[in-house]
Amino acid sequence: MRFGVLGPVTAWSGGDAVPVGGARERYVLAALLLNADRVTPAERLIGELWSQPPRSARAQLHNLVSRLRARLGDGVIVTRPTGYQLSTRGAEVDLVEFRESAERGRRAAEAGDHAVAEEAFGAALAVWRGPALADVDDERAGPIRAALHEERLAAQEGRLAARLALERYDEVLADVAPLIDEHPYRERLYETRMVALAAVGRQADALEVYRQAYRKLDDDLGVRPGAALRELEQRVLRGEPLVPQRSAPAVVPRQLPPEMAVLTGRGKVHAEVAAALRADHGPGLAVLVGPGGVGKTALAVAVAHQVAVRFPDGQLFATLRGSHRDQADPHVVVGRFLRALGVDGAAVPEDPEERVALYRSVLAERAVLVVLDDAAGEAQVRPLLPGGSSCATVITSRHQFGALVGVARWTLPALHAEDSLELLSRVAGAERVAAEPEAANAIVALCGNLPLAVCVAAGRLAVHPDWPVARLWDRLAEERRRLDELSLGDLDVRAVIATSYGLLDPPARLLLRRLGLAATSEWPAWVAGALVGGDEPVDRLLETLADVHLVEVLGRDRVGQERFRLHDLVYEFVAERVAEEEPPQEREAALRRVLSGWLGRAGVADERVGHGLQNVVGLDLPLAPDEVAGPIAAAPREWFEVELTTLIACVEQACRHGLAELAGGLALRLTGFLALRTYDVERERVLRAAAEVTRAHGVDRQSVRLLLGLFGLAAQRSRFGELPALAAEGLALARKLGDRAGTVGALGNAGWAAQSLGRLAEAARWFEEGVEACDESVPPPLARWLTLSLARTWHEAGFSARAVPVVERLLADWPADESDRTKALLLVLGADVLLAVGRVDAAERLLTEAAALLAGLDDELGSARVGHDLARVWLHRGEWDRAAERLDRVLRVHEELGVRDETARTLATMGELELGRGGQAAEVLRRSSALWREVGARLDVARTLARLAIADPGGAQAYRRECDAILAELGLDDRALRLPPFL
Numbered sequence: 001m002r003f004g005v006l007g008p009v010t011a012w013s014g015g016d017a018v019p020v021g022g023a024r025e026r027y028v029l030a031a032l033l034l035n036a037d038r039v040t041p042a043e044r045l046i047g048e049l050w051s052q053p054p055r056s057a058r059a060q061l062h063n064l065v066s067r068l069r070a071r072l073g074d075g076v077i078v079t080r081p082t083g084y085q086l087s088t089r090g091a092e093v094d095l096v097e098f099r100e101s102a103e104r105g106r107r108a109a110e111a112g113d114h115a116v117a118e119e120a121f122g123a124a125l126a127v128w129r130g131p132a133l134a135d136v137d138d139e140r141a142g143p144i145r146a147a148l149h150e151e152r153l154a155a156q157e158g159r160l161a162a163r164l165a166l167e168r169y170d171e172v173l174a175d176v177a178p179l180i181d182e183h184p185y186r187e188r189l190y191e192t193r194m195v196a197l198a199a200v201g202r203q204a205d206a207l208e209v210y211r212q213a214y215r216k217l218d219d220d221l222g223v224r225p226g227a228a229l230r231e232l233e234q235r236v237l238r239g240e241p242l243v244p245q246r247s248a249p250a251v252v253p254r255q256l257p258p259e260m261a262v263l264t265g266r267g268k269v270h271a272e273v274a275a276a277l278r279a280d281h282g283p284g285l286a287v288l289v290g291p292g293g294v295g296k297t298a299l300a301v302a303v304a305h306q307v308a309v310r311f312p313d314g315q316l317f318a319t320l321r322g323s324h325r326d327q328a329d330p331h332v333v334v335g336r337f338l339r340a341l342g343v344d345g346a347a348v349p350e351d352p353e354e355r356v357a358l359y360r361s362v363l364a365e366r367a368v369l370v371v372l373d374d375a376a377g378e379a380q381v382r383p384l385l386p387g388g389s390s391c392a393t394v395i396t397s398r399h400q401f402g403a404l405v406g407v408a409r410w411t412l413p414a415l416h417a418e419d420s421l422e423l424l425s426r427v428a429g430a431e432r433v434a435a436e437p438e439a440a441n442a443i444v445a446l447c448g449n450l451p452l453a454v455c456v457a458a459g460r461l462a463v464h465p466d467w468p469v470a471r472l473w474d475r476l477a478e479e480r481r482r483l484d485e486l487s488l489g490d491l492d493v494r495a496v497i498a499t500s501y502g503l504l505d506p507p508a509r510l511l512l513r514r515l516g517l518a519a520t521s522e523w524p525a526w527v528a529g530a531l532v533g534g535d536e537p538v539d540r541l542l543e544t545l546a547d548v549h550l551v552e553v554l555g556r557d558r559v560g561q562e563r564f565r566l567h568d569l570v571y572e573f574v575a576e577r578v579a580e581e582e583p584p585q586e587r588e589a590a591l592r593r594v595l596s597g598w599l600g601r602a603g604v605a606d607e608r609v610g611h612g613l614q615n616v617v618g619l620d621l622p623l624a625p626d627e628v629a630g631p632i633a634a635a636p637r638e639w640f641e642v643e644l645t646t647l648i649a650c651v652e653q654a655c656r657h658g659l660a661e662l663a664g665g666l667a668l669r670l671t672g673f674l675a676l677r678t679y680d681v682e683r684e685r686v687l688r689a690a691a692e693v694t695r696a697h698g699v700d701r702q703s704v705r706l707l708l709g710l711f712g713l714a715a716q717r718s719r720f721g722e723l724p725a726l727a728a729e730g731l732a733l734a735r736k737l738g739d740r741a742g743t744v745g746a747l748g749n750a751g752w753a754a755q756s757l758g759r760l761a762e763a764a765r766w767f768e769e770g771v772e773a774c775d776e777s778v779p780p781p782l783a784r785w786l787t788l789s790l791a792r793t794w795h796e797a798g799f800s801a802r803a804v805p806v807v808e809r810l811l812a813d814w815p816a817d818e819s820d821r822t823k824a825l826l827l828v829l830g831a832d833v834l835l836a837v838g839r840v841d842a843a844e845r846l847l848t849e850a851a852a853l854l855a856g857l858d859d860e861l862g863s864a865r866v867g868h869d870l871a872r873v874w875l876h877r878g879e880w881d882r883a884a885e886r887l888d889r890v891l892r893v894h895e896e897l898g899v900r901d902e903t904a905r906t907l908a909t910m911g912e913l914e915l916g917r918g919g920q921a922a923e924v925l926r927r928s929s930a931l932w933r934e935v936g937a938r939l940d941v942a943r944t945l946a947r948l949a950i951a952d953p954g955g956a957q958a959y960r961r962e963c964d965a966i967l968a969e970l971g972l973d974d975r976a977l978r979l980p981p982f983l
Helices: 023-034 042-049 057-072 094-110 114-126 138-165 169-182 187-199 203-221 227-238 267-278 296-310 330-340 352-364 378-384 417-428 430-435 437-446 451-463 469-477 479-485 493-503 506-517 525-532 539-547 568-581 584-606 626-634 636-656 660-676 680-696 700-716 720-737 740-756 760-773 780-796 800-812 820-836 840-855 860-877 880-897 900-916 922-935 938-951 953-970
Strands: 002-004 010-013 039-041 077-080 083-086 285-289 315-319 369-375 392-397 408-411 522-524 552-556 562-565
Touching: 002 094, 010 057, 023 042, 023 057, 023 083, 023 138, 039 042, 039 417, 042 057, 042 083, 057 077, 094 114, 094 138, 114 138, 138 169, 138 187, 138 267, 138 296, 169 187, 187 203, 187 227, 203 227, 267 285, 267 296, 267 392, 267 408, 285 296, 296 315, 296 369, 296 392, 315 330, 330 352, 330 378, 352 378, 369 378, 378 392, 417 430, 417 437, 417 451, 430 437, 430 469, 437 451, 437 469, 451 469, 451 493, 469 479, 479 493, 479 568, 493 506, 493 568, 506 525, 506 539, 506 568, 506 584, 522 525, 522 636, 525 539, 525 562, 525 584, 539 552, 584 626, 584 636, 584 660, 626 636, 636 660, 636 680, 660 680, 660 700, 680 700, 700 720, 700 740, 720 740, 740 760, 740 780, 760 780, 780 800, 780 820, 800 820, 820 840, 820 860, 840 860, 860 880, 860 900, 880 900, 900 922, 900 938, 922 938, 938 953
Parallel strands: 285 392, 285 408, 315 369, 369 392
Antiparallel strands: 002 010, 039 083, 077 083, 522 562, 552 562
């Protein structure tokens, strides 16, 4: 098999062309070929194929690859966990052949073997069939095509230089003219043409070439020709003999370190930096910035090696130790560079300014690439920058270098996950990593996708071939050991971060280590101020940390807060530092300040989010001051969504540190929003953690409210068996405290526990006791809830007419400032009561109003319940199809949310629907009965059995017998079955 990208994208098998399909298939094949034998991430392909990927993008990509696979044969394109890999084993690729021949030509030219160089460059150029990726559109292939064409031009220049050295001037003149037309700003081409013309005695034509170049550069770009071209003109005017190429220096330094690092995920920036360095009139200066360990040096060295042929007079390299205290003196480095360039040591000036002047004079007529690694700042690198346009410089640094105006700058982020996996695979072994994909993904995530950390992890696997990948995962998962594990030989992640930390001034160092106390690695700006304490703003300190890439600026979030982030491994490092360097009392004071800040802000959002729960009744919890509260009050739900992960982490952090009041307050402020959005796993997590710590520390008032919250959660999750114990514990604690509001709430919970288990008479007694216990100290919303609960109990027992006046009175007297969600709950119950007494239209009006209120709250569960009850209204009218469509939608929501009692209720109503329109109801009713049995709702089991007795005449006696037994056990009669009139 042979593949081609240096022209139209093609494939041949046995000399016959293989069709590669349409435009998208051609692009996918080209992308895989350009990244041959490495994984090309599926997300990257999708991003290039579609500007706005459809939901089916991954499936469409899979189909594209499948069609290519069918044409190319098995084993050519392999599916990997994160994408696809094209294997070139046993295949030929024109790009690989071109690069191998071009590299052979460069090595021969350096050795002075010009005949071999000319042949090798010619072989490299012979594989080109036209523009690279000729049949792939510019939008997808433009940058890649430009980089490939730059490589071709370098090979063309190499062949011209070899032919000049071989005195084949006529061939040079024939080839160089069209190249100048194609690349009119490439000064080396003008030089080559002038040398060839002068060599054949055409000095006048050579001078005309110079004037042509001068006019083109001046008219189009407003610049003069470079020093080398100007000097060449003067030599022609003086009649001096010309050498085939510009004079090589007596000494050609080759100081680049070897390419030892494995590069992944840097293809795009690699191509951009290389193109910028090759350009004759580019910036001449490329700056790579980013945090320690992100791979700046590896990328700079790789790019320098690739473009070295563009700088035949040498490559200089220096490590400036900018991230260390003993930073390199730039004037010492200049002296070292001068000696490398052939200047005798005795001739190197002592005066710094004279030394820099000589350095720039020596470089003025040479094409040299200077690589300055780990620079401290602009002042350190300025003396090392060449003055001429024929040289170029690459700088790497942890600083931004904002004072170097007009430079090309690239900021290197951490790798994408798929690139980290590829790096792990290439170092530790692809088969080994592929065999344990879960562990491999976890390892790169724990490394924060930082190339240095991934390399260390991969290296540890490589030197321990007997280790399962999961063993390293387990070791890295222990936070206190993670940085210890990420050390191998002279590669040490902790040491890399420590160098940046050690160079900070004391205030910036204090802030950075205090950020180790933040509950998460991402936070809004105010957290930094709270951790430091005092009234001084921390903006400049944050700017300092961002400038050295210890803190990442994320911009403003949805509620207008400026956000920042620490890399996960920096977060681990500063957590170590704050534990070792700060006294315990200062750590706790800082932690209390920031957690109190979260509590006050959560209070503002909690009181405006409209969940309708009475979580903090009777508690004196702080609120954020007005100057802080404004944006939160304007968008409380958005604020909760943005900060949800951090708030949960704050609860758990407060629990770990024994800060019980803060833990309890935060949990209570958070659970209303979690209930509203049905984030039940998170709600239980914070409630249980906070309840445990408040119990242990005797913070009893909060414990009562937390138990009420746990009760509400268990009820919503249909865990009815847990309710009596939770209610009893809460009631005993509230009575012990003399907490009237807590007692009333706990009495209500005791009633709900009994009602959920079908013990309606007991439930009524608890609710009546709660109503009698209400006095002026009990918040009115709580008193109304007790009254409403009592009315619902009568309704559930089959005495709906008794509940009607209570519901109507509550609706008529409902306060305007009550939450929308609480009113929606009243409307739903009122509709259910009115439907039971035959007031169908009135019930529909109440449900329509409730639906509008819940839609504004994004309450998916509440909205589904209203949809269910509207379907019951339509059943009473005989609108079977309309009801069926709504019940199908509601069932999907309840099943997705995992709400078993609502799922069972919806299935029962679907059974009533089938009974009403003469369909098959038994199966769906059996499903409902099974769910009711699971949750322990005995009365609802009896109700479903009564409907099954109608749906399944063959089993009617058995169903009815069990139904009657349950009713007798609960002290109820047939009125509690609430059979609809159409049955």
